[in-house]
Amino acid sequence: AQSVAQPEDQVNVAEGNPLTVKCTYSVSGNPYLFWYVQYPNRGLQFLLKYITGDNLVKGSYGFEAEFNKSQTSFHLKKPSALVSDSALYFCAVRDQTGANNLFFGTGTRLTVIP
């Protein structure tokens, strides 16, 4: 069975500092991994995905994520945080059985402190 874990419910970072939001996954076979962001009372917005290829994936709004197969991790990163990055972030893995559904983590709330 596929699953993802986001070990931190809350991450606080000062504006201008680098940020990391952690995600680990469990799949059989090659993983399809995603990051989404959710602003208050809104739907989820796609940030980036890893399907295959380069382990460093670049996405929207200056975010990137590093796929690490040996550590089964897919951490989201940004070199310099903005106050506007404050939101709820979800990691997800795609179902490998053919239904192509997504399994989401429980989310990490990022707060960027001015």
Added chain:
Amino acid sequence: DGGITQSPKYLFRKEGQNVTLSCEQNLNHDAMYWYRQDPGQGLRLIYYSQIVNDFQKGDIAEGYSVSREKKESFPLTVTSAQKNPTAFYLCASTGQGRNIQYFGAGTRLSVL
């Protein structure tokens, strides 16, 4: 939120009442999904549909029903059998390749 429209934005349900949440997409996507979001639990899949006139139960389908009569529309009915319906409901769709799901803005359902 792209081409996915959810309505209403807020909905209130009385005891014993069925309510229907609307989801319409103009992205020409084949697959559509309904998720329930509760604080601290992430998103949980209720139902999904990969083609018209076909749908499958997700992880928490009990107390819910759906239909897929048109490609553009995937309404969700929260029945009186769902004893704890208060949540934020999100609809999503995905096209060929099904690598990226696009989400609507959500419907917040509360119980009166």
